[in-house]
Amino acid sequence: MIALVVDGIILGSILSLGAVSLTLVYGIVRFANFAHGDLMAVGAYVAFFLVNTVFATLDIPIATFGPLSFGLPMLLALPLAMLMTAVVAVVVDRLVFRPMRARRYATVMFVIGSLAVAFAIRALVFIIWGPEFHFYTQALRPALKLPFDVRVKPDQIFILLACLAMVAGLYLFLQRSKIGQALRATADNPDLARISGINTEHMMIWTWAIGAALAATAGILLGIDSQIRPEMGWNLLLPLFAAAILGGIGNPYGALVGGMVIGIVQQVSTAFLLPTYKPAVAFVILILVLLIRPRGLFGSEQRGF
Template sequence: MDFLELINFYVIPGIVLGSIYALGAVGITLVFAILRYAHLAHGDLATLGAFIALAVVTGLGVSPLVALPIAIIATAAVAVGIDKVFYEHLRERPKIVTVMASLGIALMIRAVVQVVWGVDTETYSRGIVRPENYFGLRIRDREILTVIAMIALVGGLQLFLTRSKWGKAMRAMSDNPNLALLSGIDNKKVVMLTWVIVGGLCAASGVFLGLNTELKSMMGWQMLLPMFAAAILGGVGRIEGAVLGGLVVGIAEELSVLVIPSEYKAAMAFAILLFMLLVRPTGLLKGKVL
């Protein structure tokens, strides 16, 4: 197999898939770090974001990229709303209670999507798009877009977390909640901000998943486990770790068919994760130990 073929059919799809995983994994790792529980409704929130974008695309006749900001804002609002109505009361309870609540939320969001948009497979634009040829590299425009958008969103988030006042407050909450509260950080605002960011990232991952494949009501749920694997792989609480974890999982899944039967492709994310937990329990980049 020549080098170009390896890049074109294994590495590039892996990077694109990895970027979608990364967008989800960053959200998961934020919830883990600041709120300290596993948010199981993450995938279905991404589905919701993708379908909101679809509504905008079909309703206004604009391109998915124009619809993306609207979907991000709408999904962020939904995420904040869910937190206010359902999760907020459980904050003082054992975290496992919130994990179970998020499972119920996942069912509810999926039901809403299925009732509102139906269960048919949908796409943003009909037809197929053949890849362009860049010096032998075969890449579709939307794939370049996916990777750039991922880098831009995560880069922006990183800037926000390191430079702005509220970003620093979020990091403080993640590092030591008691100390952060003592030093006068408004817990409620930090939580709300976290959900705005997480909801937005969910929508972005859903839209790009839909852009690269199709929209289905189960699409988010099916992405949930690899996204979790990516978040933990990168090191909990580490934004750049989640990106790295997402890319590793994505590329490893695509490369796996070279060595193992393709029906075991889905197991690849977990095999890497188990190996990582054994040799380096804090993840690729040093994350928290929960």
């Protein structure tokens, strides 16, 4: 049981990072982005391409760090994949969502638009990398044996720490930096932000770039933990939304907690249910939240975070 909780924390940390970025984007662009999971996949595949195709020919030293399954190549690929995924998201915004904003489309049109983007991205991933599974490495790493029969792979400890570091970094960025404050102001009251001299179109670009970079990180960490598949992000969309809504949609700090809760409950549920029911567990939590506390744990009537 404790082992399942530990597994849940690892899964939860990835879900948290995905949900935090999903809800950050929602808070500013004001629609549910169904392409978020597929941005995670883009990040994972770009890193795969860099590590296993580009860097493999470059003879980069330190192929693995100690007990971890990856090394310097992955550490170099991570920021590049974040950047590439951010570029993809910003370009998508330019091509798809910005024209829709200019014509003042209804929110539902943006959601359907994001669904189309999700399908398009996944189709491209299929065309470029094929439908089969990929792994960053074939190397097997022994798990650490901890008390209470808990086994944790060193990679998983890295995943947890990386997720926490990313969310902490985002928190500092939003609270301390000028752009971060302007993002919060835009989420809180877009008209007043414009009146104050904030170019909200610039804030859209920042939002997509940051949201996509964090999604890419979540995708890469998921790929390190399990495998890389074209539908890896799409399959996570339901738990991500469950986590975001549980935490209060639009509130990144709530999504952090929401992701942990969903991750732990999903893993612990496998003690009683077949693992194939894991998505259903997220769905049940989502329905319960909507019935009992639609604002989520940390949501409030007012906008902003």
